[in-house]
Amino acid sequence: MRARIEQLLRRTLHGLVLATAVFSPLVIAQESVVVGAPLPLTGPLSPEGTKLQRGYDLWVEEVNKAGGITVGSKKLPVKIVYYDYQSNTPKAVQLAEKLVTDDKVDFLFSPFGSGATKAASAVSEKYGIPTLAPTASSVEVYDRGYKNLFGTFTPNDSLTEPLADLVKADAKEVKRVAILSRNDLYPLALGQDFEKSAKKRGIEVVYFDKYPIGALDHASAITQLRATKPDWIVITGYINDLILIRKQLGDQKVKPAVLTMINGPVYQEFVDATGALSNNVTTATWWHPAARYTSEDLFKSSENYTSLFKTKYKDDPDFTNATGSAVGVLLQLAIERAGTIDRDKVRAALVAGNFKTFFGPLSFSPEGYANSYVPPIIQVQNGKSVVLYPKDIKNADFRLGLD
């Protein structure tokens, strides 16, 4: 009996070995490049999640139209596996792991924002998956010595330093700044960087406070802020916060020489929802349709990217749309340079950097954030976004005061 069982087991084993030998070329043949993308498609961050998805989809459409990514001598189409993490960071981490273990994706795009990116980066590191972060600018995201995370955004101080320079140079009367930040990783880190940049230039920080996520009213915080008589007010948060705060600043006739709000004023929704109150609000962002980069990627230039986006979506691209497409072209260029989808080689290509993209020249610091381009400073003037800085794409002069 025992001999018969052993014989049966031996035969089964031989069969399995034979089947593996016969079918393994079919199993391992790579037919497409699969990227996993957890996105906040529902919940409070869904506007941003949807914007990122539009950026990804445009890249996928264009790359597949051209036959796919060139990998050595072949062209492989791209497929993105999306999961909605419902603006819930722990769920983003779970889904990133599911994408790696169940869906067997080749690469990952990070979830939205610094907080979720940092949380999910542990998964990338655990499995050694090169991961491109489209919307993580806080240096705290990159401070754990991880080798697989590459972000398209320059750090927060690359926004705050030029803005503080501009205010110092063009708004001589500014001596006092008030800062109100959403108590959330990125907006708070940004507020703290504004505090440093202001102090460095001798501008007194007369108010610094945080408001909670989901706050429905800011009237009393604004009453206190107004009492400190600031010449420059900086508000950090997301678009819903900023629409409400801009309205409530108007309700209390708060009219500093300079009002800076990040992130929000670059979106048309902000201008539509605040009307004339949007005028002269300054902001900074990582990309703007006024950018004039020529590139080696499939979009060829910033202008051409803007034109393709407008054709597909009947809308101007904003920086969130653009960074979504930028992580796509970045991954494509890295794979094409590596000539393989082997993760170690693609990672090495990303580390080497020096990519000329429509989003700007992209290279990365040893920590993994972009350190190779100057983000533009924007002001809303007559309901339109204009560029104040850098000089090569500047198309308007800085206006002081508020309507």
Place this chain on the structure above:
Amino acid sequence: MLSLQILINGILLGGLYSCIAVGFSLVWGVLNIINILHGSMMILGAYTAFFAYSQLGIHPFAFIPIAGVVLFIFGYGLQAGIINRVMGAPVLITLTLTFGLNLMLDNAMLVAFKADYRKVTLDPPLGILELGSLLIPIDRLYAMLLALVLVGCLYAILRATKIGRAIVAVRMDRDAAALMGVEVKQIYAVTFATGAFMAGAAGCLMSVIFPISPLTSNAFLGKAFVICVLGGLGSMPGVMIGGILLGLLESFGTLWLGPDFSTTIAFVVLLTLLMFRPTGLLGKRGFE
């Protein structure tokens, strides 16, 4: 003077909060349904006001009766067609049902209106009332006054009309009301629809004040919850007092501890109150 401005901010905010909560409190108090749909119905009302203003130029405040009637019909249909089927079931069943309906309504609105934040920007704006150094935004003032009028009207209807007395009777004792000839199921539908009317009206007021998106419904629902517990279930004066108290707590919480703790202090007071008065401030008296 700073404290006086904070007091005004708190009262204005509290008036809006009361309006958010009144329909929710009515439905919870009478039907014993925790209507998770309430925030989404408010957002639906806000969207109707937004489009009425942007497409037809109808002022959101003037649109209140129309939005209210639209939501009344929607609420009546929902209660009569779906929710009445599970009336009398444990509260968890109705909670789950309204939770599911809320998911459907939220997602339908996401598809129809997108997730973008919108707000009615009045042109010309209503301006600001200046009393010395005190500033009162007129849109908030009108919204608060209208909210008080709406709550007052509802209170009067419940006290002085036949249907209102029937609603109160059902709340007090469903079986006794049925024995007195009250059509309980119909009263349920009318009550739910009245709650929906108030949600639609509140949405019109909020469309001028807050950025609106299908995603904001839960924030409003959360406030409604707190106000009902604070003021006492089903009590109209309780809702008014609860709303204004919450507005004041959040405003003075900001002054005393900073904006980050404004909601914390409100919840600490709520929990403390519940330890000594679990029915809320006016919950015991109800409608009688």
